[in-house]
Amino acid sequence: xxxxxxxxEARSAAREVAAALAGHGMVVRMIAREALxxxxxxxxxxTEDESGASAGCELTLVIGGxxxxxxxxxxxxxxxxxxLGVNLGHVGFLAEAEHDDLGSVIDAVxxxxxxxxxxxxxxxxxxxxxxxxxxxxxxxxxxxxKAARERMLEVVVEVDGRPLSRWGCDGxxxxxxxxxxxxxxxxxGPVVWPGxxxxxxxxxxxxxxxxxxxxxxPTSVLAVEVLARTDSAGVLWCDGRRAVDxxxxxxxxxxxxxxxxxxARLHEAPFTDRLVAKxxxxxxxxxxxxxxxxxxxxx
Numbered sequence: 649x650x651x652x653x654x655x656x657e658a659r660s661a662a663r664e665v666a667a668a669l670a671g672h673g674m675v676v677r678m679i680a681r682e683a684l685x686x687x688x689x690x691x692x693x694x695t696e697d698e699s700g701a702s703a704g705c706e707l708t709l710v711i712g713g714x715x716x717x718x719x720x721x722x723x724x725x726x727x728x729x730x731x732l733g734v735n736l737g738h739v740g741f742l743a744e745a746e747h748d749d750l751g752s753v754i755d756a757v758x759x760x761x762x763x764x765x766x767x768x769x770x771x772x773x774x775x776x777x778x779x780x781x782x783x784x785x786x787x788x789x790x791x792x793x794k795a796a797r798e799r800m801l802e803v804v805v806e807v808d809g810r811p812l813s814r815w816g817c818d819g820x821x822x823x824x825x826x827x828x829x830x831x832x833x834x835x836x837g838p839v840v841w842p843g844x845x846x847x848x849x850x851x852x853x854x855x856x857x858x859x860x861x862x863x864x865x866p867t868s869v870l871a872v873e874v875l876a877r878t879d880s881a882g883v884l885w886c887d888g889r890r891a892v893d894x895x896x897x898x899x900x901x902x903x904x905x906x907x908x909x910x911x912a913r914l915h916e917a918p919f920t921d922r923l924v925a926k927x928x929x930x931x932x933x934x935x936x937x938x939x940x941x942x943x944x945x946x947x
Contacts, residue, residue: 661711663688701723720733734746774900803874
């Protein structure tokens with residue numbers, strides 16, 4: 649179990665969940681420092697090794713927001729342990745349940761009444777002078793951004809080994825379908841249903857005539873090069889959590905990840921319904937239900 653220990657609501661919920669699961673004879677493992685912060689009143693298994701914390705576990709339960717779920721994605725990716733998120737943040741697009749659903753979440757975990765969905769990730773490499781200096785991954789996005797507020801970032805973007813365009817911009821977002829409702833969404837990129845396999849590239853405030861969001865095949869390789877002949881530097885952010893400095897001449901390559909991130913689902917609600925609920929979209933006037941009732945009456 650992973651918890652956003654900086655919020656009292658999350659700490660209280662975590663203690664409640666741990667006690668309930670322990671009462672059903674389940675072993676709960678936590679990061680040692682989190683267990684200390686939570687002042688657990690029930691026995692839990694603890695580990696100091698965050699990178700291997702999920703090894704041997706059947707589920708990772710997250711009490712927090714999307715940031716905590718993204719942290720869980722880092723920890724569980726190698727082990728393949730599914731992640732089930734209970735949202736105590738804001739939008740919580742990656743979460744499967746809300747705080748009010750804690751009781752049903754506990755019941756589902758105890759009864760193992762959930763399904764697992766593989767979500768495409770991206771593998772990200774940073775190269776300098778042809779040498780790979782950083783290799784990492786992201787579930788939502790890899791964003792190349794300007795390092796200095798007063799300077800525009802000069803980049804050339806590439807798809808499948810062919811140059812596409814040069815942009816003076818604030819940055820470039822390379823996202824997955826899962827990340828299409830995150831930074832990509834804020835940058836004006838398209839919302840992509842999770843069942844679609846694709847890579848997205850979206851410029852941020854580009855000073856160019858051709859600066860449209862791009863959707864390419866999942867087999868494609870995206871690349872962003874910080875122009876060597878400028879003095880503008882950048883920074884790479886992966887899921888808004890891991891940063892790498894990008895000097896002039898740095899090259900960033902993004903491709904489909906070798907390993908997916910596994911998300912646990914409690915119900916099979918359509919993605920359309922999730923969009924409507926999370927963004928509070930207006931759907932008044934929709935006559936689909938009425939039409940179905942009418943057809944049923946005439947059948």
